[in-house]
Amino acid sequence: MKAVRFRTPGGPETLAVEELPDPRPQAGEVLIRIAGAGLNRADSLQRLGRHNLPPGASEIFGMEVSGTIVEAGPGIDGFIPGDQVMALLASGGYAEYVAVSVGHVLAIPKGIGLIEVAGVPEVAATLVSNICHTGRFAPGETVLIHGATGGIGVFGIQLIKTIGGRVAVTASSDTKLEVARRLGADILINYEEEDFAKRMLAEGGADIVLDTVGGSYLAKNIEALAPFGRIMTIGMQGGPSGTLNFAALMKKKASVSGTLLRDRSPEQKTAIMAGVNRLVLPFLTAGAIRLITERVYPLSEVAAAHAHFETKAHVGKILLDCRQTD
Structure with a gap:
């Protein structure tokens, strides 16, 4: 099969x-003929040599795919060859085929495109595990998402609104914030022009902060919280470090x-994907969540896809x- 690897850390x-x-x-696995694969930040970090693979993971890039089952290993119930599915992976997605635990595989809802659904597993699993499971989201709460127009942002805005939340987002431009507004975001913050923590306090504070920034935002994220708020750093x-003010x-x-999704145990990933099946897929089926794709590249143009991803100018998934x- 054709698959993507790299020989030395570096650029696209x-x-x-x-x-x-x-x-x-193997036993408990299905073999998928891959149609689509999603790009994620961890793929870029892996290429740069800054992201360690979980034990036993393939060096082939890619953590989420869609495609068609072509073979089932021993002990498989619920899927047969010919079924169209999406799957969460530790690695192996930038390829023509992948073998994956059946617990990490979900059937594709009717009416959803086979390629575009490849961008769902990683984003949906991240949101469900952090917002719904660990974050203990309750309807009526306010969730602040840093990064309005990436894969997490555009999907997260829609999911949180659908399950009864209020959504605040930060972005670097009013153009990006307009995209977020059209998707349903309630509070729009241009972090180049406005202190997001002060704005959030004026809006009553965030019950949950979904944080992709890390160290440099730690103090401001705490400041932005409502009482009993939760910061979920993903x-x-x-940067990896910041000063934690315990008094605040x-x-x-x-x-x-x-939290990291990629290195969670197979059992934990099975539970998370069950949550995606229960909490997300019904909304996809009903059309309450729209999949937003910036662009689809041929596998042969993977370097161009990574270069596009790293501009941070995209809206939705690449x-x-x-x-x-070829």
Whole structure:
């Protein structure tokens, strides 16, 4: 099969499509002929040599895919060859085939495109695990999302509104904030022109902060919280460390959690994907959540896709068509 790896850490130009052996499904796994694969921040970090793979994970890039089951390993119930599915992976998605635990696979809702749904598993699993599970979201609460127009932002705005929340977002331009407004965001903050913490306090504070920035935002995130607020840190674009003011945290009876999805145990991922199936897929089926795709690149143009991703100018997901390998 054709698959994407890299020989040395560096820029997008280090990515190469190579010929590798086809995977074989083991007990409890299905083999998927991949149609689409989603790009994620961890893919860029892996390419730069800044993201360690979980034990046993393939060096092939890609953490979310869509496609068609072509073979089922022993002990599989619920899926058969020919079923169209999406899947959450530790790695292996930038390829023609992948073998994956059946617990990390979901059927594609009717009416959703086979390629565009490749951008759902990682984003939906991140939101469900952080907002609904660990974050203990309750209807009526306010969620602040840093980054209005990336994959997490555009999907998160719609999901949180659909389950009864109020959404605040930050972005670097009014153009991006207008996209967020059209998707349903209630509070729009241009962080180049406005102190997001002061604005959030004026709006009653955030019950949950979904934070992709990390260290440099820690103090401001705490300041932005409502009493009993929760900070869910899922990225470190602003650095891995910051100063934690325990007095400020304790005064708000608040909490800070840091999570990674990629290295969670298979059992934890199965539980998270069950949550996606229960909490997200019905809204996709009903059309309450729209999938927003910036662009689809052929697998053979993976370097161009990564270069586009790193401009941070995209709205929604950037995807690969893994059927186009030449």
